[in-house]
Amino acid sequence: MQRLILPLPGNEAFAARLAAACGGEAGRIETRRFPDGETYLRLQADPAGREVDLVCTLARPDPQFLALVFAADAARELGATRVNLVAPYLAYMRQDMRFHAGECISSLSFARLLSSTFDRLLTVDPHLHRHATLSALYTIPTATLQAAPLLADWIAANVDAPLVVGPDEESEQWAGAIAARIHAPHVVLRKTRLGDRSVDIELPDLTAWRDRTPVLVDDIASSGRTLAVAARKLAAQGLRTPECVVVHALFADGAWDELAPLFARIASTDAVPHPSNRIALAPLLADALVRGLGD
Numbered sequence: 152m153q154r155l156i157l158p159l160p161g162n163e164a165f166a167a168r169l170a171a172a173c174g175g176e177a178g179r180i181e182t183r184r185f186p187d188g189e190t191y192l193r194l195q196a197d198p199a200g201r202e203v204d205l206v207c208t209l210a211r212p213d214p215q216f217l218a219l220v221f222a223a224d225a226a227r228e229l230g231a232t233r234v235n236l237v238a239p240y241l242a243y244m245r246q247d248m249r250f251h252a253g254e255c256i257s258s259l260s261f262a263r264l265l266s267s268t269f270d271r272l273l274t275v276d277p278h279l280h281r282h283a284t285l286s287a288l289y290t291i292p293t294a295t296l297q298a299a300p301l302l303a304d305w306i307a308a309n310v311d312a313p314l315v316v317g318p319d320e321e322s323e324q325w326a327g328a329i330a331a332r333i334h335a336p337h338v339v340l341r342k343t344r345l346g347d348r349s350v351d352i353e354l355p356d357l358t359a360w361r362d363r364t365p366v367l368v369d370d371i372a373s374s375g376r377t378l379a380v381a382a383r384k385l386a387a388q389g390l391r392t393p394e395c396v397v398v399h400a401l402f403a404d405g406a407w408d409e410l411a412p413l414f415a416r417i418a419s420t421d422a423v424p425h426p427s428n429r430i431a432l433a434p435l436l437a438d439a440l441v442r443g444l445g446d
């Protein structure tokens with residue numbers, strides 16, 4: 152039976168592309184608020200006897216979370232054979248330890264909640280830093296896809312003589328893989344995070360690369376401080392105006408307005424809907440769904 156792909160509000164366009172790419176049926180979920188602010192939710196498709204993929208990118212997870220749980224429970228109660236979460240962006244991956252006494256480890260709590268709600272999880276480039284794989288956090292089978300080859304192909308097709316630049320040590324995994332795929336040089340900068348919206352970045356002497364176009368690559372643009380500080384430091388060394396390619400375009404308040412003037416272009420995948428989206432992920436995710444999640 153055709154799989155049923157159900158988007159949570161705001162994910163309809165991505166779900167339609169995904170359904171078209173994997174031959175699934177795109178259904179609908181109706182939601183509204185009761186007068187007291189509670190969530191009403193109704194599946195507008197019959198999940199009985201079918202594998203159901205709930206599509207919800209988790210860029211703004213807190214207001215979406217209950218609807219996601221209600222939809223998963225409804226699909227299961229109405230006879231879905233399996234209920235998967237397709238989250239092109241997976242939230243709550245960065246607070247993965249107790250940095251200060253008394254803090255919650257939100258990545259663990261969030262993983263526990265999702266693991267008790269879904270049978271499978273499919274995502275793209277989760278921010279794995281201190282944990283090597285999602286299985287260190289999640290108890291359900293997970294499939295993790297990499298966008299690096301797509302980022303690399305976009306750079307190769309659009310940027311003249313790229314120098315791939317990772318803004319911090321964590322970005323080595325993307326910067327190195329992207330550079331290797333397109334036979335470009337790469338450098339990785341050194342970042343110190345001073346606060347939620349404050350970073351310092353050290354650059355080596357890059358003046359030998361003045362005949363190249365720096366392309367900053369990162370998994371997440373959130374406050375935008377990492378990319379902004381890196382771009383300004385590249386400019387201070389007299390390099391060409393940089394380009395920027397990111398996987399998850401979160402762009403929290405004011406970030407886009409600060410970043411846009413600093414780059415020739417900013418391109419992102421459509422993991423999080425944003426005007427900078429240039430790189431489509433649906434074919435990559437559709438392929439994973441067709442191959443089976445964790446089977």
Ligand code: R5P
Binds near residue numbers: 372374378
């Ligand atoms: C973490 O270190 C990530 O790879 C990103 O560099 C980081 O999340 C970006 O955050 P922001 O845009 O707030 O500097």
